[in-house]
Amino acid sequence: MTLLKIQILALLLCFGKSTQAQPSVSVIFDIDLTNTSDVKIETFRFYASNFQIEFTDGTREKINVTCHLIDMEDKESLHIKIPTTSIKTIRSINYLIGTDSLTNISGALEGDLDPIKGMYWAWNSGYINFKLEGNRIVSGKKTPFEYHIGGYNGDQATSRKKSITLIKSENDSIHINVNPYTFIDAAESVNEFSIMIPGKKAAQLADFLPDIFSN
Amino acid sequence: MILFSFSKSSKEAILSDMIPKKWPEPVYQFENNPLSEEGFRLGRDLFYDVNLSRDKSISCANCHLQYTGFTHVDHKVSHGIEGRKGTRNSPVLINLIWNNSFHWDGGVNHIEVQSINPIKHPAEMDNTLKNVLSYLQKSSNYKMKFSRVFGDTIISTKRFLQAITQFTGSLISSNSRYDQYQRKEIEFSIQEKKGLKLFKKNCNSCHTAPLFNSNNLESNGLPIDTIFNDLGRYTITQLKKDSMKFRVPTLRNIEVTFPYMHDGRYKKLREVIKYYTEELNTKTTYLSPRLKRKISLNSNEQKDLIAFLLTLTDKEFLYNKRFSFPRK
Incomplete structure (x- = not known):
């Protein structure tokens, strides 16, 4: 009977909570896709997770672990909402580019983490944190590039932390500029045009990921 | 609720x-x-x-x-x-x-x-x-x-x-003759008892009872098959030390699960035992430390060991209708 009482109480609490409108912060990814004659991007998708908002008064929201799949072909995916508990002026936002390791060992997941989304490796379990495909002209020749950056374990880990401090104070929305060309150039500078497996190279390339995000 | x-x-x-x-x-x-x-x-x-x-x-x-x-x-x-x-x-x-x-x-x-x-x-x-x-x-x-x-x-x-x-x-x-023997429901033959003793001494450290496997990835020293070129765990970690490492499989129902090894290279249990007792090179790089000591079994002991391995067959499991094709 005690168990039943607790369950009813929990149910009431749930209802109580859902009637309040939860304040949230909009995070908008503005992807630069001005394809030049040199570079053509065909696929661009990545995960962003573990958002944490920091306010100008120094306080921080709890980390929101949800993983969001951002896909250049899906406009709605570029706009995500991070729930907050208070409406205060935001100083900065911290997040993880990619998925955290716990997510990668948690079995079958749904929503943005559904393996059907093409961002999951079955043979070496884990998420592709960042996928960028296309082609570019190198020494007059059309050269394809294919970057599938993933891996979560130890040295193979490819998720990277990013912190963005806002130039202009905002209360409810944050724009993040995303420039995939920065990554393409960086990868080319180390002569990498194709990465399809976790490993040292993927982890090295992952170090270039934070640079593509700015405000 | x-x-x-x-x-x-x-x-x-x-x-x-x-x-x-x-x-x-x-x-x-x-x-x-x-x-x-x-x-x-x-x-x-x-x-x-x-x-x-x-x-x-x-x-x-x-x-x-x-x-x-x-x-x-x-x-x-x-x-x-x-x-x-x-x-x-x-x-x-x-x-x-x-x-x-x-x-x-x-x-x-x-x-x-x-x-x-x-x-x-x-x-x-x-x-x-x-x-x-x-x-x-x-x-x-x-x-x-x-x-x-x-x-x-x-x-x-x-x-x-x-x-x-x-x-x-x-x-x-979990209902092989071995399990029934453990639960004291049946008795083992003298040969099966000898085999169990040999198993405990030579095999159980990797194929650990009651599951008769381990969650470790180990090299058992098998030379690479040059057609498949399968480096095992290395393909996952890309670490040299993981070359030729594979999961240690369970020996439960081993009687009916032939051929054996990751690439099915051995058809008979006696070939597997021959490999471990005669052919295994204990100097193989990254060999499981548990195999560094040579396993020696004379021909009678090999037969005893096989007699024990056959007690791991679980007929109830193999023929349980609950696990079979669901006929309407």
Whole structure:
């Protein structure tokens, strides 16, 4: 009977909570896709997770672990909402580019983490944190590039932390500029045009990921 | 809410009935995938459904046959659609919920995501999750079955994978003659007793009772097969020290699961024992430390050991109708 009482109480609490409108912060990814004659991007998708908002008064929201799949072909995916508990002026936002390791060992997941989304490796379990495909002209020749950056374990880990401090104070929305060309150039500078497996190279390339995000 | 608490306690009852007494805690306990009779049956339907493969020709059971411990007897490597061949011996599906990784290279880290591999692999079912889900979503029969398990007719990847897991995770073999001997229900012959003693001394450190496997990835010193060039664990970690390391498979039902080793190179148990006693090079780089000491068994001892290994056959498991193709 005690168990039943607790369950009813929990149910009431749930209802109580859902009637309040939860304040949230909009995070908008503005992807630069001005394809030049040199570079053509065909696929661009990545995960962003573990958002944490920091306010100008120094306080921080709890980390929101949800993983969001951002896909250049899906406009709605570029706009995500991070729930907050208070409406205060935001100083900065911290997040993880990619998925955290716990997510990668948690079995079958749904929503943005559904393996059907093409961002999951079955043979070496884990998420592709960042996928960028296309082609570019190198020494007059059309050269394809294919970057599938993933891996979560130890040295193979490819998720990277990013912190963005806002130039202009905002209360409810944050724009993040995303420039995939920065990554393409960086990868080319180390002569990498194709990465399809976790490993040292993927982890090295992952170090270039934070640079593509700015405000 | 009352219904919910009832279903929860019956779920726990199902799981605790499945786990043999004195066995270690399973790694996977269906935490987010409440085990139910309907879920098990749905998983079984999916396991035996040829529509999961691209050309609708093979089901999971093609490479994992119950009578042979859910492996493909007499086939060195797995066979897929259109006669395509893989590079590894299809593993047995026995006591999987005690495993913390799956596949010979341990590349799969969770039982729920394991089945994505054979479904997508070009040399196996060569299908896509999208195709599989769209097939299931069009079937009124599956819609009804999914709603019985999950409460509504939504058929998602997660539900599909979890349903299969309810079946594969329930494949528990714990009633071999060895188990009956342990429970003091039967007596072993003198030869079987000798074999058990030899097993404990020479084999149990890797193939550890009661599961007769370990979750370690080890090199047993087998030279690489130059056709497959399979480096095992190395393909996952790309670390030299992981070259030729494979999961240590269970020996339960070993009598019926031939051929043996990751590439099925040995047909007979006596060939396996000959390998460990005569052919194994103890100087092999990255060899399992447990194999550095030479195993020596004379021909009588080898026979005794085999007599013991045959006690690991669990006929109840191999012929249990509950695990068989669901005939209407």
